[in-house]
Amino acid sequence: MEKKNHKIRRVGTLTFGGMLILYGILFLARLFFTGLDYEMIFRLWPVLFIFLGFEVLLGNCRRNTEFVYDKTAIVLLVFLTLFAFVMAMADLSMQHSSLYCYW
Helix, strand or coil: CCCCCCEEEEECHHHHHHHHHHHHHHHHHHHHCCCCCHHHHHCCCHHHHHHHHHHHHHHHHCCCEEEEECHHHHHHHHHHHHHHHHHHHHHHHHHHHHHCCCC
């Protein structure tokens, strides 16, 4: 009987890490560069699908590799993206509310 030498690779883990790094750099850069606004950062959300697509294609090209979707990483990525949106809206509302305070 012959053993199959399959490697199991989780698709989505690399994308999750890459998106955390990308959005972390962008949000940090926004603190130092005032010309970088949240609207531009949030317009980059399709990059998530591009990274995930590349990861699926790379996983498919490898021989003797079985890949499964890392559902936890994908769900966490969605929640963290929503959290970033909420935090950015809170930051914007604090900036604009301070403009109208007279005390």
